[in-house]
Amino acid sequence: MDRDARIEATIPALRRFAWSLVRDQHAADDLVQDCLERALGSWRLRRAEGDLKAWLFTILYNTHIDGRRREARRARLLGDVAGASERATGGDAPDHAVQFAEVLRHLDALPEEQRAVLLLVGVEGLGYEEAARVLGVPVGTVMSRLSRGRERLRRLTEEGGEAPPAGSRLRVVG
8 A cells, every 4th residue: 555545544533533632623624734744744754664543643643732832832922811611512402412512521621641542542542552652651651641531531420410321431441
């Protein structure tokens, strides 16, 4: 399979991860585009035997972090104070949509390090070693963040208003 086809095959997973990080489809698409531009620009620097998907996730995550740092510097320079607004769901929304919104809200409440590990391992199916390479941390750190993230998400889900429906608890793996 040629380079372009291999990269194209990873785009859906990159888009999911980007959206999970920024929660805005246009911003997620921009993030994926920036990631792919960086990847193509530095293709010659890539280790041929390395995992392409993990390499692209690493670029995407680092691009996201760079953007957040840039925004933080800009906000400090301009004296802006960023406020977080809660998304409201209508009372007539189906139960699953409300639960989905709750899970997303709880995910957003996690520290970014824990959220990123949960998304990479739980949603994108990366192994601990792959996630460690993407995030640039040791495998033990991934395992620790994953454990703490799962526990915190479980607590938020249980304590966040109404009790979750039966069977919706996250499984604690230890």
